[in-house]
Amino acid sequence: MDLIIRKGLTSKVVDILIEQSGASSVYWNRRYEIENIETDTEIMSDLKKRGISVKSFNANLLSEPWSIKTKTGNYYKVFTPYWREAKKHIKTEPLPSPKNALNYVKKLESLEINNLNLVPKNSNWVNKMYPHWTIGSKGALQALSNFANGPINNYGENRNKPAIDDGTSKLSPHLAFGEISPRQIWSFFKDNLEVADKFLTEIGWREFSYVLLYNNPKLANENFKEKFNTFSWHNSESSLNAWKTGNTGYPFVDAGMRQLWKTGWQHNRVRMVTASFLIKHLLIDWREGEKWFHDTLVDADPASNASGWQWVAGSGADASPYFRIFNPFSQGEKFDPEGEYIKKYIPELKELPKKYIHRPWEAPLEILQKANVKLGENYPRPLVDHKFARKRALEAYANLNTT
């Protein structure tokens, strides 16, 4: 059986395929963004009217977002009780493979994937990403097995250290593109649920994010908590650009933003720090960060990305408390004590001793000179003072409750 690739308006393409193949049934896997739900619902009802059998399935999630409910029948808005309940409903046994392979009556015409211009030709940024990822389900299964054969055992600790390359599973892009399903992952660990618990909880967050997105289709655009609608975000194109390009003057933040630009991915621990910096140190609207991450991440997921940004902003369900403002250099000192992560993505700082690598602005001039660091020239000074920014954010968030 071959994969048939077609291009065009979904409803039309499906019609043409039905006609060409003589199909009497159409099956697909469900999607959860509002536009896709609408498209799929429309096509489903149209096909049914014409006597064609239609079935849709869940291949993307462990549980359908509408299936896990509180005692009063509402969807969960707090992760911990959600996950406690959701875990009870997970079926660990995958379905058996079909007995008979599907056969087409005749061979159908297909577009060539290489002719679709899916990958930009006249740019070098895309080539930089290939070494970091093996695209496709083979790459996904390989990543899963590599992770299960070792790193999972130290996941609780190593997942917070961005310099450790295999501290996390790196499965996110494979999940985002459907190259692996969460049920395959669950089933893989079904005899070691205890060992994998911390990791599987992260899969749980992905599930929970889909519950939030399904029940709040505008999760990426509108504050989950309405009181945030009056928050007056700062509008600074130059600060936003400094953040995007990794030029805030805080090495841990900048390393993260440069990792994102270079590899299409950013370590989870660092995502929290860079997001917190944009929102709380710069007071820039979380939606700006959400958009940038959505554009640049190879694992960009409409549910996880939106709910993650709202969580950091404090505007989301079960959100991070207002006083949780990450310190952009002490996070680095804590989770990258040797500065290896910094050196990897900011080579300009690689000669700096670790004592100063997370806060070069405090280094004596002679040490900076010896390390060939010229603040304001080959590496920026801090965009904002941490103490000042922290106080300013706390006041802005306090205002939220009194207005």
Next chain:
DNA sequence: TTTTGAGTTGTTCGA
């Protein structure tokens, strides 16, 4: 209906 306990990942300050 009311009550109760809890809520991913932090930082700072002062004893």
Next chain:
DNA sequence: GTCGAACAACTCAAA
């Protein structure tokens, strides 16, 4: 250097 408390008030979920 270590440790506990404070940093607000609110909403959620279950008993």
